Amino acid sequence: MIHLGNLDVGKVPKISLTTWAENEIKDPMVRNIFYALCRTTTYTYAPTIQLASSVLKQIQLSMKEGVLYVDGGWETIITNLRGIANTSGVQFLAKKHVLKIEHCEGKQRIHCFDDEVFEAGAVIVTTPPKEACKIIKGTEGTSLQKWSEQSIQVTVAALDIGLKQLPNPLHHFALGLDQPIFFTNQSRAAKLSEDGSIVVSLIKYHNPVLELNHIQEEKEQLENMMELLHPNWKREVVAQQYLPKITVVYDFPHIDRVEKPGPNIPGMPGVYVAGDWAGHDEILADAAVASGKRAALHILKQSESEAVHHGNGAII
Known part of the structure; x- marks a missing residue:
């Protein structure tokens, strides 16, 4: 090791x-x-x-x-990134639901549900792969369809608990060896509440290769693990949330991948993909950032070679 x-x-x-x-x-x-x-x-x-x-x-x-635990959670990073983007001139179009994206004469036409249409020289689609295949027209037989078909979605059962205090102050982290369960006290490393409540998380990893047959029993399994680590924890609960099947990533590097996804879609110039599923060797947030960077650099390179400007930099 x-x-x-x-x-x-x-x-x-x-x-x-x-x-x-x-x-x-x-x-x-x-x-x-x-x-x-x-x-x-x-x-x-x-x-x-x-x-x-x-x-x-x-x-x-x-x-x-090491592992970075962020005060206030990941939302604070997203908020700060949005602020930087706004300052740099990026335009955000909120509540714009994209119906379809058409590739036409070197331009990308983005059709929204409210009938508004945008045109851009390049577009980066950051939806899950199967959703990308639905909204981007003409993907039949393309690499995007192949990426979608080879993608394997990963889910977990997650129990997040807010506590007035930790019943056993010595138990902050636990890994299951005989079962795929994980416990962590995130508040030990970061401030995640305004009132001083302690936030802990328990996770049951799902094997995407196997069929989920006992999903209703997993909450009880996580609660039993919490009881083992922190007896009488329910007396300290101020809030809790259980997510029985939350998506972690929409794909990951696996041996059945025929080819690495993105950033550009061969045969569809100007259309790019990015996201946690579009990593090459990267995983999770690293894959999301790396794929976005690959797409952006590819667009910049094309812009320099063609001396063109791609739209108004809007994010829909």
Whole structure:
């Protein structure tokens, strides 16, 4: 395990995480700990198809740079990014539901449900892949259709709890070794409430390869784990939210991928995709940012070569 930080991920062949772990980690208990770390780092529980090199790269990043817990949650980052974009001249068009996107004579026509139509030289679509196939016309037989068909959606059951105080102040983090469950006290590292309440999260990872048969029992399973770690926790509850099947990502690097998605769609000049599903070797937020950057750089390169201006920089 301690050698993971120095591993040359570039030399790892295109094999599954299970294949790599079975070959490289001989001790079964250590291997189970490794799988638990992989689930936590990638939020994905599919070792038989996850691309080993991608997971190992993500683990190396977490080992070198650690995990960032943000005061106020991720919403504060999005709010700040929007502020920077506004200052830079980006125009946001709120409550504009896109009906379809047509590629016509080198231009992209964005049709909205209110019958308003926008034209742009380039458009970046950040919806999930299947939704992108629906709104972008003419995708039959294209790479986008292939990316959509090869995509594998990942979900989890999540129980978020706000507590007046933590019943057992020694239990802040727990990983399930014999079951794909995770507990964390996020308030230990970040301020997530205005009144000083402690926010904890419990997660049950779903294996996308297997059919979900016991989804109704998972809340009880998470509550039992909470009771094991923090007896009588229900006395301290000020708020809680249970999400039985929330999407984590719409795709991830796996061995069944025929090709890496994006940023441009071959045969559809000016149409780009980005999002957590459009990562190449990246995962989660890294994939979202990297794919967006790839699309933006591609557009800038095309703009420079063609000396054209692409629309008004609006985000719909």
